[in-house]
Amino acid sequence: MSDGAHESRDGRDSRDARGRRESRDGRETGHSARAAIRAVASGFTEFEPPAPADRSASGAASAGDGRPDGPLDWHGYGAARERARERTGESESVVCGRARIGAVHEGADGAVGAEVVLVSFEFGYLGGSLGARTGDRIAAAYEHARTHRLPLVSLIATGGSRMQEGMVALSQLQRVARESVLARRAGVPQLAVLRDPATGGGWATLGAGADVVLALPGAQVAFAGSRVRPEGADPAPYTAEGQHAAGHIDQIVEPEELGAALERWLVLLTSRSDGAAPPPDALPSGGPTPGKPPAGQGAPSPQALSAGRPLPDSVPASGQEAVARARAARRPRATAYLDAYFDWREEVRGDRCGGVDEGMLCGFGRRDGRTVAYAAQTGTATRPSGFRTAARLVRTADRLGIPVLTLIDTPGAANDAEAESAGAGPAIAEVFAAVAEAEVPVTSLLIGEGGSGGALALAAPGRLWVTPDSYFSVIAPELAAAILKRPEGEVAAIADELMLRPQDVVRLGVARAVVEVRRGGARGSNAA
Numbered sequence: 068m069s070d071g072a073h074e075s076r077d078g079r080d081s082r083d084a085r086g087r088r089e090s091r092d093g094r095e096t097g098h099s100a101r102a103a104i105r106a107v108a109s110g111f112t113e114f115e116p117p118a119p120a121d122r123s124a125s126g127a128a129s130a131g132d133g134r135p136d137g138p139l140d141w142h143g144y145g146a147a148r149e150r151a152r153e154r155t156g157e158s159e160s161v162v163c164g165r166a167r168i169g170a171v172h173e174g175a176d177g178a179v180g181a182e183v184v185l186v187s188f189e190f191g192y193l194g195g196s197l198g199a200r201t202g203d204r205i206a207a208a209y210e211h212a213r214t215h216r217l218p219l220v221s222l223i224a225t226g227g228s229r230m231q232e233g234m235v236a237l238s239q240l241q242r243v244a245r246e247s248v249l250a251r252r253a254g255v256p257q258l259a260v261l262r263d264p265a266t267g268g269g270w271a272t273l274g275a276g277a278d279v280v281l282a283l284p285g286a287q288v289a290f291a292g293s294r295v296r297p298e299g300a301d302p303a304p305y306t307a308e309g310q311h312a313a314g315h316i317d318q319i320v321e322p323e324e325l326g327a328a329l330e331r332w333l334v335l336l337t338s339r340s341d342g343a344a345p346p347p348d349a350l351p352s353g354g355p356t357p358g359k360p361p362a363g364q365g366a367p368s369p370q371a372l373s374a375g376r377p378l379p380d381s382v383p384a385s386g387q388e389a390v391a392r393a394r395a396a397r398r399p400r401a402t403a404y405l406d407a408y409f410d411w412r413e414e415v416r417g418d419r420c421g422g423v424d425e426g427m428l429c430g431f432g433r434r435d436g437r438t439v440a441y442a443a444q445t446g447t448a449t450r451p452s453g454f455r456t457a458a459r460l461v462r463t464a465d466r467l468g469i470p471v472l473t474l475i476d477t478p479g480a481a482n483d484a485e486a487e488s489a490g491a492g493p494a495i496a497e498v499f500a501a502v503a504e505a506e507v508p509v510t511s512l513l514i515g516e517g518g519s520g521g522a523l524a525l526a527a528p529g530r531l532w533v534t535p536d537s538y539f540s541v542i543a544p545e546l547a548a549a550i551l552k553r554p555e556g557e558v559a560a561i562a563d564e565l566m567l568r569p570q571d572v573v574r575l576g577v578a579r580a581v582v583e584v585r586r587g588g589a590r591g592s593n594a595a
Contacts, residue, residue, distance in 0.1 A: 314417015
C-alpha cells in the first residue's frame with residue numbers, strides 16, 4: 068500500500084535521490100509517465116478521461132466523488148492532489164492511450180511494429196498510487212484493448228493503493244483483476260514493464276498478471292513497499308533481479324533496449340498462425356474454435372526440425388542400444404533443435420510460484436513469418452517448477468491462438484524429497500491438463516530420453532514423433548531390474564522386453580513415425 072504522499076513538507080518531490088521522476092522545479096527528468104511512453108512508442112494518442120464509475124451497490128455515486136478531500140474526507144488530500152497536478156502536469160497517476168511500438172515499415176519478418184494500448188504510471192503524482200479515478204482510467208483502457216483487439220502494455224511505477232481513499236482505492240485492484248481476466252478470455256496479449264518502483268497492488272495485478280513480464284535493472288519489485296517491510300529484511304528478494312531469479316519476471320531489460328524488446332514480444336504474441344488448411348480428418352467434429360487455428364493448422368512440422376548435424380540413418384537394433392544412444396553426451400540436445408528451427412526466439416522464465424527449472428526451456432519463436440511456442444526438456448530430471456512453467460507456456464499460447472512445439476528429453480521427473488514437497492505430482496498433472504485442453508495444435512518430438520510420466524506429460528496424444536536417438540519407456544531398464552529383483556546382467560534383456568526403441572514406440576501406436584532429422588530438413592521413417 069502506498070501512503071500516497073511521496074513528497075517533502077513543502078510539497079515538492081523528495082523521493083528522487085537519483086534524479087528520477089520529476090525534479091523539484093517540476094521539469095521532467097526522463098522518468099515521467101509520458102517520458103516512459105516516448106521511450107518505447109510513437110504516435111501516442113491519449114484517451115479522454117472516462118466519467119466516474121458508479122461505485123455503490125445502490126447505483127448512486129459514492130459520497131467522495133464530488134468532495135475535494137475524497138471519499139474519506141482526508142484532510143489535505145485535495146491540496147496534495149493539486150500540488151501533484153501542478154508538479155507533473157497530470158490529473159491522475161496514470162496516462163492511458165493508443166500508440167505504436169516499433170517501426171511502421173514492412174520488414175523481413177512482415178509488418179514491423181504493433182498498435183497497442185498503453186497504461187503508463189506517473190510516479191510523481193502521489194507515488195503513482197491507485198485511486199478510484201485511476202481504476203476508471205485503467206478499466207477504460209482495458210475495454211478499448213478488448214474492443215479493438217489490441218495488446219495492452221503497462222509501464223508500471225507505483226507504490227500501491229492510495230491510502231487517502233481507503234477501501235475505495237484498495238477495491239480498484241478487484242476491478243483491474245477482472246479487466247485482466249476479460250482480456251485473457253478475449254485473447255488480448257498483456258505485457259508489463261516494471262519500472263522503479265513496482266510495488267503493492269500495481270505489481271500484484273497489472274504486473275504479475277501479465278502474459279509476459281519485463282523489468283528494468285535495479286527496480287524495486289515487491290508486494291511490500293519499502294516502508295512496510297520487516298526491519299532488517301534482506302533487500303535482494305524485493306528487487307527485479309531477485310524476482311527474476313525466483314521465476315516471477317521473464318526478462319530484465321536495459322532501458323535503451325526496452326523498445327526493441329517490446330517490439331519483438333509484440334511480434335511474437337500478436338501473430339496468428341497462417342499454416343495451410345489441414346486435411347478434413349484433422350478438423351474437430353464441431354468445427355474449429357473461432358479465433359483459433361483448427362487442429363493441425365499452423366502446427367510445426369517435425370520434418371522441419373534440424374539438430375544441427377546429420378544423425379545415423381539406422382534405428383537402434385536393441386533396447387540397450389536405444390538407451391545408450393539417448394544417453395550419449397554427443398547427441399543433439401534441445402538448444403541445438405531450437406536454434407536450428409527458429410529464426411529467433413524469446414524465453415519466458417519461471418512458474419510464477421517461486422521456482423525456476425533451468426532444465427526446461429520455454430518461450431516463443433519465429434519461423435518463416437509465424438510464431439510457435441515451445442517447451443523443451445534438456446535432458447535433466449524435470450523439477451516441479453519446470454512442469455509448472457511448461458503448463459503456463461501451453462495455456463498462454465492456447466489463449467493467444469499460437470501453436471505449440473514440445474521437445475521431450477528427460478530421464479523422468481525429479482524424485483528427491485524436495486521435489487515431492489514442491490508438488491511433483493500436481494505439477495505433472497498441470498502439464499497433462501494443459502496439453503489435453505489445448506485447442507491449438509500441439510506437436511511433440513522425442514529427441515532423447517523418454518522417462519515415464521515425466522516425459523509423457525509433454526507428449527501430445529496423436530501428434531508425437533520420435534528420433535532415432537531416443538527411447539520411450541514406462542520405466543528405465545535399470546529401475547525395472549531393481550523392482551523385479553533381477554540381476555544387473557539382465558538389464559539389456561529387460562530393455563528389449565520393455566519395447567522402448569523408437570520403432571517399437573511407433574509399432575505400439577504411441578508415436579506416429581521415426582523422424583530422421585537432418586540439417587535443412589528431415590525425412591520420415593517407419594522402419595521396424
